[in-house]
Amino acid sequence: MIQLFNTVYLLKRLSKYIKKINIKKKTTIKDIANVLNISAAAVSKALNDDSRISKKTKKAVKQVAKNLNYQPNHLASALRKGKSNLVGVIVPRTNSNFFSSVIQNIEQVLNKEGYNIIITQSNESYKKECDNIDTLLFTQVDGIIASMANETTNLEYYEKVKAKGIPLILFDRGENDLNVDYIGINDYDSSHVIVEHLVNQGRKRIAHIGGYKRTRIFNNRIRGYIDALKKHNLPLDNELLIESSLTTEDGKEKMAQLLKLKNRPDAVYVASDYAALGALQVLNEHQIKIPEDIALVGFGDEPFTAMVTPTISSINQHSAEIGKQAALTFLSYTKKKTIEQTLNKIILDAELIVRESSNIIN
Amino acid sequence: MIQLFNTVYLLKRLSKYIKKINIKKKTTIKDIANVLNISAAAVSKALNDDSRISKKTKKAVKQVAKNLNYQPNHLASALRKGKSNLVGVIVPRTNSNFFSSVIQNIEQVLNKEGYNIIITQSNESYKKECDNIDTLLFTQVDGIIASMANETTNLEYYEKVKAKGIPLILFDRGENDLNVDYIGINDYDSSHVIVEHLVNQGRKRIAHIGGYKRTRIFNNRIRGYIDALKKHNLPLDNELLIESSLTTEDGKEKMAQLLKLKNRPDAVYVASDYAALGALQVLNEHQIKIPEDIALVGFGDEPFTAMVTPTISSINQHSAEIGKQAALTFLSYTKKKTIEQTLNKIILDAELIVRESSNIIN
DNA sequence: AACTTTTGGTTAAACGTTTAACTAAAACTA
DNA sequence: TAGTTTTAGTTAAACGTTTAACCAAAAGTT
Numbered sequence: 001m002i003q004l005f006n007t008v009y010l011l012k013r014l015s016k017y018i019k020k021i022n023i024k025k026k027t028t029i030k031d032i033a034n035v036l037n038i039s040a041a042a043v044s045k046a047l048n049d050d051s052r053i054s055k056k057t058k059k060a061v062k063q064v065a066k067n068l069n070y071q072p073n074h075l076a077s078a079l080r081k082g083k084s085n086l087v088g089v090i091v092p093r094t095n096s097n098f099f100s101s102v103i104q105n106i107e108q109v110l111n112k113e114g115y116n117i118i119i120t121q122s123n124e125s126y127k128k129e130c131d132n133i134d135t136l137l138f139t140q141v142d143g144i145i146a147s148m149a150n151e152t153t154n155l156e157y158y159e160k161v162k163a164k165g166i167p168l169i170l171f172d173r174g175e176n177d178l179n180v181d182y183i184g185i186n187d188y189d190s191s192h193v194i195v196e197h198l199v200n201q202g203r204k205r206i207a208h209i210g211g212y213k214r215t216r217i218f219n220n221r222i223r224g225y226i227d228a229l230k231k232h233n234l235p236l237d238n239e240l241l242i243e244s245s246l247t248t249e250d251g252k253e254k255m256a257q258l259l260k261l262k263n264r265p266d267a268v269y270v271a272s273d274y275a276a277l278g279a280l281q282v283l284n285e286h287q288i289k290i291p292e293d294i295a296l297v298g299f300g301d302e303p304f305t306a307m308v309t310p311t312i313s314s315i316n317q318h319s320a321e322i323g324k325q326a327a328l329t330f331l332s333y334t335k336k337k338t339i340e341q342t343l344n345k346i347i348l349d350a351e352l353i354v355r356e357s358s359n360i361i362n
Numbered sequence: 363m364i365q366l367f368n369t370v371y372l373l374k375r376l377s378k379y380i381k382k383i384n385i386k387k388k389t390t391i392k393d394i395a396n397v398l399n400i401s402a403a404a405v406s407k408a409l410n411d412d413s414r415i416s417k418k419t420k421k422a423v424k425q426v427a428k429n430l431n432y433q434p435n436h437l438a439s440a441l442r443k444g445k446s447n448l449v450g451v452i453v454p455r456t457n458s459n460f461f462s463s464v465i466q467n468i469e470q471v472l473n474k475e476g477y478n479i480i481i482t483q484s485n486e487s488y489k490k491e492c493d494n495i496d497t498l499l500f501t502q503v504d505g506i507i508a509s510m511a512n513e514t515t516n517l518e519y520y521e522k523v524k525a526k527g528i529p530l531i532l533f534d535r536g537e538n539d540l541n542v543d544y545i546g547i548n549d550y551d552s553s554h555v556i557v558e559h560l561v562n563q564g565r566k567r568i569a570h571i572g573g574y575k576r577t578r579i580f581n582n583r584i585r586g587y588i589d590a591l592k593k594h595n596l597p598l599d600n601e602l603l604i605e606s607s608l609t610t611e612d613g614k615e616k617m618a619q620l621l622k623l624k625n626r627p628d629a630v631y632v633a634s635d636y637a638a639l640g641a642l643q644v645l646n647e648h649q650i651k652i653p654e655d656i657a658l659v660g661f662g663d664e665p666f667t668a669m670v671t672p673t674i675s676s677i678n679q680h681s682a683e684i685g686k687q688a689a690l691t692f693l694s695y696t697k698k699k700t701i702e703q704t705l706n707k708i709i710l711d712a713e714l715i716v717r718e719s720s721n722i723i724n
Numbered sequence: 725a726a727c728t729t730t731t732g733g734t735t736a737a738a739c740g741t742t743t744a745a746c747t748a749a750a751a752c753t754a
Numbered sequence: 755t756a757g758t759t760t761t762a763g764t765t766a767a768a769c770g771t772t773t774a775a776c777c778a779a780a781a782g783t784t
Contacts, residue, residue: 076770438740
């Protein structure tokens, strides 16, 4: 018995055992226990570095675990512990640089703490978003980090998440009424920064192709735009303020609409880079000089804004920071025993990146 | 007893029960069983539409489940059934249109069959890719669909997956040596199509900024390029064939290198759109006329190729089809009892999208 | 030496399902 | 009517961990 953990002896037992279990596929904690003639509980504790297990045993357990190619069964431990160490992420889509960067940073922070993430896409559809939530709840995620679809106005499904006591963190597209944590940039101020910049460039008729008013962030950008005009004593012209779905296609359409005006704008602030790209294409087609005839500013700092001709000025939304903060906010709940969420906002200052499309003086 | 499932009676039992369980958080199958005075097993069967349960009972069970807001515990059923209904996806990154489209289509097909996916990114790093594999195995995924990182040459980790009997399906970036299923486009032929197109446009000195030879797909593109030159009786000039990491940055560098040649090429075929974009920027900076002085063709049909000036000709990789086929291939294994994977390739024909950057005659 | 504390475990139950094996009652059969 | 089949369940074990409660032996204390 004294020589039980002696290497030579151990190897013998091991090889015997390996033959025996060769038929079944996966090594479990019990297999390790059998090899070492100790209880499964001891193995579990050894693997989790429990203080009640001797160093010698821990070492032996880990050695055998390695030799048997042991892979812990996450499902079993998750079931027993009542937590899955999985966090659900819902985004409208992953193929925008903003969202993919947020996701990357969420992952980075959470992986360090032993959490993994499940990414789902809503494609801006309310129905898909509801399905995603069901999927995530079904998978027993320990938390959900989400940016809401454009379509979403009914918050019932998100209330369901809250009701289950699962931490919910929203970013970018949020909703105050849910009274949960939110991380985003200061949309209202961003509009001010943009208008101010355009005024400084000598612009007098600034149009805004904005998002749907019902989405809070776009509403804030619109409010910011209106108030900033006021601040600079520019009159608000209703035909210069247009609501849009903000796709590239719709950006084209709305820009064409602006060009048809008798009194054209000399600058256009578009609430999304994708729509700004559409606007740019229309302007180029009409051989309108950018920024001399019409200056253009987008929103989101997508990489392509620096690729197109001319390059498009845009607002950097600090995607990395948003991702990190969202993950940290989730982690803060894992340390608490009772989950009592309240409206808790982290608002980052956005930053205007001036590029060719709005750089007139200089 | 006869009136046990009578609605009024049921509601009474229900409300009594709800009060009782109000303290504990989640409804289980046992709670439903208690309300109806039947066994948990019967509830499980009823929910899974087992033939041995009467219609009446099934209806009652589902009703109570709904009222108690029952959410099945995936971990428990996965543990018992020995399958998680989760499929892991590994991609170099999600913020490329190709990968995000593949993912979207994988998801679509698998969701219909009750599977969910876990997306992980390797960021082209071998170490991260190994971590991803461990993560996925740990989460007990039922299969892995992957596109390998640029760095990956050691296949040990993937062998581990195979050894565990977990179906492994590779796409785009694959490796014959693994002897598993692979879905991709015909890279060798694509090079032929591109060279032929450029020859038809009157080009005589065609350069190729290719990927690393060790990555199979890039090697195939290089081989295709060389053989196509031969076929059209064009001499192979070694200074026109450059290996690159294919990032935008490296595309710039390699294009600059080509411009320094005494005898410049009159066409450049770049093995990735991202690198082609870099090349385009350098050409624009040098005020070289595209396509008149130098024609340019990329690879991947990323959306930005249609956004930049001039628009870039590129190869459509059929991302949607690749995603669907990958998912279907995985599903085919779920119907088999023994997993015996062999090298099994699905090769799709790629398609050249001609845009301004290579459209000379016309 | 008699007690107490510490060390290093063991035992058994639990997490929430599923499922093989069993069974009582009802319905059919000859 | 006795035997067989069908229906509609029940019981109990199992999936692989974790953990509360327990305990024997060794070490420390007075």
